[in-house]
Amino acid sequence: MYLYNSLSRKKEKFVPNHPDVVKMYTCGPTVYHYAHIGNLRTYIMEDVLEKALRYEGYNVKRVMNITDVGHLASDADTGEDKMVKGAKRENKTVMDIARYYTEAFQADCQKLNIKWPDIVEPATNCIDEYIHMVQTLLEQGKAYFVGGNVYFDTSTLEKYYVFNDHDEEDLATGVREGVEEDTNKRNKNDFVLWFTKSKFEDQALKWDSPWGVGYPGWHIECSCISMKHLGEDLDIHCGGIDNAFPHHTNEIAQSEAYLGHKWCNYWFHVRHLNSDSGKMSKSKGEFLTVSLLEKNGYDPMAYRLFCLQSHYRRNLVFSWENLDNAAAAYEKLIAKIATLKNEGEIEPMMFARLKQRFAKALEGDLNTSVAVTAVYDVLKAKTTDATKLALIADFDKVLCLNLLSAAENLRKKQAEEEAANADPEIDALVAERTAAKKAKNFAEADRIRDLLKERGIEIIDTPQGAKWRKV
Numbered sequence: 200m201y202l203y204n205s206l207s208r209k210k211e212k213f214v215p216n217h218p219d220v221v222k223m224y225t226c227g228p229t230v231y232h233y234a235h236i237g238n239l240r241t242y243i244m245e246d247v248l249e250k251a252l253r254y255e256g257y258n259v260k261r262v263m264n265i266t267d268v269g270h271l272a273s274d275a276d277t278g279e280d281k282m283v284k285g286a287k288r289e290n291k292t293v294m295d296i297a298r299y300y301t302e303a304f305q306a307d308c309q310k311l312n313i314k315w316p317d318i319v320e321p322a323t324n325c326i327d328e329y330i331h332m333v334q335t336l337l338e339q340g341k342a343y344f345v346g347g348n349v350y351f352d353t354s355t356l357e358k359y360y361v362f363n364d365h366d367e368e369d370l371a372t373g374v375r376e377g378v379e380e381d382t383n384k385r386n387k388n389d390f391v392l393w394f395t396k397s398k399f400e401d402q403a404l405k406w407d408s409p410w411g412v413g414y415p416g417w418h419i420e421c422s423c424i425s426m427k428h429l430g431e432d433l434d435i436h437c438g439g440i441d442n443a444f445p446h447h448t449n450e451i452a453q454s455e456a457y458l459g460h461k462w463c464n465y466w467f468h469v470r471h472l473n474s475d476s477g478k479m480s481k482s483k484g485e486f487l488t489v490s491l492l493e494k495n496g497y498d499p500m501a502y503r504l505f506c507l508q509s510h511y512r513r514n515l516v517f518s519w520e521n522l523d524n525a526a527a528a529y530e531k532l533i534a535k536i537a538t539l540k541n542e543g544e545i546e547p548m549m550f551a552r553l554k555q556r557f558a559k560a561l562e563g564d565l566n567t568s569v570a571v572t573a574v575y576d577v578l579k580a581k582t583t584d585a586t587k588l589a590l591i592a593d594f595d596k597v598l599c600l601n602l603l604s605a606a607e608n609l610r611k612k613q614a615e616e617e618a619a620n621a622d623p624e625i626d627a628l629v630a631e632r633t634a635a636k637k638a639k640n641f642a643e644a645d646r647i648r649d650l651l652k653e654r655g656i657e658i659i660d661t662p663q664g665a666k667w668r669k670v
């Protein structure tokens with residue numbers, strides 16, 4: 200499998216550190232509000248990555264954090280804690296907010312067929328691990344304690360900007376427009392590992408530490424949670440592209456300083472879902488959720504298909520029209536699959552050839568749009584329905600679009616509709632018309648058709664024979 204690695208800025212052959220397991224880490228949600236469909240694009244594509252690796256035969260162990268403390272309104276260590284902001288907004292405690300939105304996130308994942316990672320760890324569960332890492336970095340001389348906070352000292356690194364060639368001035372934390380400079384920092388890129396003092400005093404969750412009562416910085420969560428469950432090396436670390444800087448940059452800085460060796464080999468970043476006015480974000484106020492899509496009559500699978508139809512390394516523009524197109528494509532696809540009958544034998548050669556097309560698409564940096572096209576190739580292929588159904592079941596282990604169950608539901612619905620509309624008298628008239636047509640008695644056939652028309656019945660001639668419906 201080839202994957203684009205943000206670290207080398209190249210597509211690289213994926214080779215895990217250990218033959219028996221792929222260690223995968225995903226930055227989880229900050230649970231101060233509902234996830235918007237932009238966040239969920241990232242989780243869908245990470246889900247597809249995990250499933251594609253499993254499809255390729257790897258055993259994957261995936262860990263995700265739930266950020267319930269320490270993520271400030273600005274990624275650059277300033278502003279209010281997002282969780283405190285959420286609690287104030289809803290007049291609830293931080294823990295109530297965390298519980299409520301974690302459950303809401305889990306429900307969204309379920310609706311979108313996003314597998315819940317093997318281990319999901321709330322950040323507030325790992326305070327001892329953060330204290331241990333911060334203490335070690337202080338002992339190593341890679342962190343310092345000033346003004347009540349512990350900072351990571353980026354001047355101890357050979358290279359800080361690992362992901363991009365941006366001008367340092369553009370990225371400099373603390374000197375960005377609208378962000379107040381923290382005068383405690385020795386270097387502009389230094390970041391907080393542990394807070395005991397900040398300009399807001401109403402931080403809800405605080406813990407004892409060697410540096411006073413306080414709380415962890417956001418970046419340290421992911422380093423420690425990953426090491427707690429996956430050990431000192433990691434194969435793939437995932438997140439949305441906005442996480443690359445400063446979050447992932449800081450994760451690498453502190454993890455590799457702490458470990459004294461390389462930490463993670465592959466960095467997988469998903470580009471953003473944008474609306475007409477730019478990046479979809481919660482801080483902008485209005486944002487779209489899965490529930491809102493459902494309220495507007497969309498099947499969550501239409502959104503999953505919408506995401507799969509584009510490559511994860513391209514920005515994706517959301518519009519209702521684009522979603523309508525995906526919803527129509529999904530409906531059509533399911534209707535086609537619903538016409539397949541479980542007939543014939545599976546043809547091994549055809550099965551292997553069509554499967555290879557699908558696997559190749561995934562192996563080429565997770566080309567999901569080509570993988571979706573492989574389903575249409577199956578439907579068009581000259582092979583038995585049994586082969587087609589087996590292939591669709593196989594592909595859907597990765598696509599997870601409910602292709603077979605939705606088709607089955609559609610068939611049931613159609614059968615129920617037919618049963619509800621059953622009328623032996625009309626069936627008899629339709630049969631009489633068919634017989635008249637066969638006997639070339641077209642006048643009689645037309646007479647019956649007109650008679651039925653007067654009663655609000657339309658005859659539809661199909662390759663399977665004449666059917667009728669009420670109009």
Ligand code: AMP
Nearest residue numbers: 228229237238241438439442471472479
């Ligand atoms: P958050 O809950 O804000 O920590 O974000 C959760 C995940 O969603 C992170 O991996 C972000 O990088 C990602 N993300 C945030 N906004 C977008 C967006 N508009 N499109 C895609 N991913 C996003």
Ligand code: ZN
Nearest residue numbers: 226227421446
């Ligand atoms: Zn993270």
